[in-house]
Amino acid sequence: MDVINVTADADTFTCNAYLALDGRPTLVDAGAWPGIVDRIREETDELDAVVLTHQHGDHVAELDAVIDAFDPDVYAYGDHPNRTTAVDDGDEVTVGDETFEVVYSPGHADDHVALVSGSTIFCGDVVVHDDGAFDYGSFGRTDRPGRSREELIESIERILSRMPDSVEHMYAGHGGEFHGEVTDVIETALSRAKQREPKYPGE
Template sequence: MVENVAQGQQVFTSNAFLVTGDRTVLVDAGSEFDAVAEVRERDAALDALVLTHTHSDHVGNAADLIDAFDVDVWGFDADHELVDHAVDDGRSVRLGDHSYEALHTPGHKDDHLCFYAADPGTLFAGDLVFANGSFGRTDLAEGDRDVLVESIESLRDTVSPDLAEMHTGHGPSVTGDPYSHIEAALRAAKF
């Protein structure tokens, strides 16, 4: 099961997805809200924190989560102070009851990862793409529009057109034809 513990927060934060099952994981920590209380409210025993990237709105609550649940942090950049374990492109990562492939997708930030599981057809897209053809900013440090386009093309070529759900770093998750939202983001990013 996937639940956004940041939903409804009225602060500048990313989404933070609690994925429960064999290995209960929080995908991104969010910021400026009590993520520890949100996880505890769901009676979850957190096993790990997995980061799509290290912008402050995605990692702001990380230290509190680490302290409260004594969890390790997984992310692309092992040199980042919060990351305990490097996740390389193509590596398999267990989220809940399923194995997800880590996809290195820079362009928004150099350490950006997406996580994709063909079965059950789920994508954690971070800030690479969003609902309705939106895509991640490239005007921040480490942003590069051409690299972002390449990453979206790679994502489109990797995920199945039958993708069932896409959980993004901001805004709503997409359960109605999420593949078309990736295609729309690619068209918009190329424009």
């Protein structure tokens, strides 16, 4: 599956927004970069769906602009005025040319989901390959109101229990994408989260 980070060149704070072109053109998260519509149009004239991992501002700020430009179906776990299809834990969604299982994964956000196929995971912010705190296995912030380290730990464990060993492509909401032994990266993140120490100094 051809996956493009369409916010890679953003000049403002945003999540990584991923465009899958093979099969059903699908955007995973809409980001917060005002240039995203033009960037998508460089790759495709059609966008069939947007799937939200969660609804923090850096993931949805440009959703209205994307909808106005392409009129896609919008899949989300949590309520949203533009949601056309609600997803729940265990549901299946098509991203590009692959079928993904929805894995409910709160802790960083109450409405967070990860998407897992036989080869790929879109993990939003629940777990990432690298960020300002750790390389090769980090996890979403849980130090703000409405977030929970304990729930996040349970979510990472749930992802590991349902993710095939064959997954070798990891697309997270922040940091770089990773191709290789994804299970090891996520197990490393889980180990760090279980230490229950502040992720960043001063938390």
